[in-house]
Amino acid sequence: MAIAAVKQDGNCVYIYNETGSQTGTVFISSNATLMGYTATSVSVKDGHTTYIYDETGMQTGVVY
Numbered sequence: 001m002a003i004a005a006v007k008q009d010g011n012c013v014y015i016y017n018e019t020g021s022q023t024g025t026v027f028i029s030s031n032a033t034l035m036g037y038t039a040t041s042v043s044v045k046d047g048h049t050t051y052i053y054d055e056t057g058m059q060t061g062v063v064y
Helices: none
Strands: 003-008 012-017 021-025 032-037 044-045 048-055 057-064
Touching: 003 032, 012 044
Parallel strands: none
Antiparallel strands: 003 012, 012 021, 032 044, 044 048, 048 057
């Protein structure tokens, strides 16, 4: 299923599908910020590094 919503709450980023079910959780540092999401990925920026995750919260990429 596609990513329909993403919410940052403190040091956690929660990922939800179209039915509202949570499909993944990403634990992030206190300095990290949710940058955005698409139907297939979530981007989190921590300093000068951007981490990319899939709908399950598995890291799929990193941009330095």
